[in-house]
Amino acid sequence: MLTQDRKALLLDRLGRDGRLIAAELATELQVSEDTIRRDLRDLAAEGRLLRVHGGALPLSPTHAPVATRQSLHPQAKARLARRALPLIRPGQIVIMDGGTTHLAMVAQLPPGLACTIVTHAPAIAAALEPFPRIEILLIGGPILRLSMVACGAEAAEAYGNIRADLCFLGVTGLQSETGLTTGHPEEARLKARMMRSAAETIVLATPDKLGATSPFRIAGLDAATTVISQGPRPDWLPDRVVHLSA
Structure with a gap:
């Protein structure tokens, strides 16, 4: 799976489930936890989610001017x-x-x-x-x-x-x-x-x-x-x- 496709899947799953667990996703997608954590870091830097220990949570869109x-x-x-x-x-x-x-x-x-x-x-x-x-x-x-x-x-x-x-x-x-x-x-x-x-x-x-x-x-x-x-x-x-x- 391409990186962009994997990130899109992560965001879709976050919207559906309300949280992401890196270990579970790594097993499901057959990639390393480091790969999932890197994807989460990138998405967090883009303001798409909030990283927490072990995964990520939805980032509030109301943190804005x-x-x-x-x-x-x-x-x-x-x-x-x-x-x-x-x-x-x-x-x-x-x-x-x-x-x-x-x-x-x-x-x-x-x-x-x-x-x-x-x-x-x-x-x-x-x-x-x-x-x-x-x-x-x-x-x-x-x-x-x-x-x-x-x-x-x-x-x-x-x-x-x-x-x-x-x-x-x-x-x-x-x-x-x-x-x-x-x-x-x-x-x-x-x-x-x-x-x-x-x-x-x-x-x-x-x-x-x-x-x-x-x-x-x-x-x-x-x-x-x-x-x-x-x-x-x-x-x-x-x-x-x-x-x-x-």
Whole structure:
């Protein structure tokens, strides 16, 4: 089998099975494990998958600049946002991560809602301007350009001093083995800090995030309180996590 044909087979199998195991594939295709590992390295360098010990997992397509992500699944994001709105109650302190799904949520907030929203995303803070009864607390720090959010020690320290009711957490992947993941190590650390600062963590997951993974782990799946997604409950989602399909 030619190299390109073998790589195409690997990607097809990854889409079908949700993971690749190098040893099993080497036996099936009658090539060495080194050959399979080399193919996986090449595909990972092309951004087609994520290598893990012993094989590979699907790479989340949402690990991309904001301008690219804005065009992904706009209708799904709007549906998820509508499903999430009833979880916010008047008087609560709410941490809201950056991301295009949360921007869709802000656009649908009730005009008279009175609460406090804490965010390290300047775009989220600016989008809250039309809501006079929402107190806005903007967390500062160096801006991570990929996501256009503040990061670093200053942001982490600020979140450490907050006790919130809810945290709407942005992730780029949810997967049974790797858990909640994102594409930048500093962002992963800050997101973990945000979760610890809230009584409940809610994840809004568009279809391309379910079963996908990104390079940096935030926390295990059961660290989320609620996952709002589309379709039936994934069988790998922990029982303690409330799943609300859109």
